[in-house]
């Protein structure tokens with residue numbers, strides 16, 4: 001039974017970081033109020049939004065307890081507040097490995113291809129084709145490492161039958177990889193995760209195409 005929270009999530013339909021939080025909410029059966037910040041139009045740097053989140057990024061979470069940036073901090077807050085179903089395994093070693101894969105996306109891939117980084121490259125005179133090449137390069141580097149780590153893990157999700165924090169991070173990054181035309185052929189485990197996620201309600205509902213601000 002879904003639970004309505006007195007909480008607000010600022011996002012954007014194709015923000016992969018906001019997409020992660022939407023998946024986590026869906027997996028835990030939690031509904032919040034969504035506010036949409038138009039990143040392409042620069043709404044994240046408007047005075048109104050900077051007054052809410054001075055970092056000028058989405059996602060941003062507000063509830064009665066706290067204001068919170070960083071998708072992983074938000075998801076781990078949800079995990080600790082609403083532990084069922086768990087997004088992390090119980091034992092410390094397994095938890096660390098799931099986090100390793102999640103952070104490979106969030107720390108090693110995503111920030112280098114973020115909108116403001118691509119805009120900065122454009123400002124430095126890097127053309128559109130080279131900027132896309134840049135994004136593909138770093139996605140490939142990160143996906144190769146993740147694929148290697150997951151090759152010996154049973155699927156269909158990253159770590160077995162149930163989705164975890166790793167899948168929550170991988171699936172939005174695959175969406176982004178497709179946008180930039182990354183060839184996913186060398187990553188069979190990542191493709192398997194993406195395929196099973198596309199049949200899972202929480203992932204489907206969170207997908208960019210299903211958001212009211214989708215264009």
Ligand SMILES: N[C@@H](CCC(=O)N[C@@H](CS)C(=O)NCC(=O)O)C(=O)O
Nearest residue numbers: 015016017057058059070071115116
């Ligand atoms: N590490 C942050 C990243 C947040 C972030 O970079 N969000 C992007 C969208 S995916 C954003 O707001 N970009 C706006 C910009 O680059 O101007 C998180 O995981 O929440």
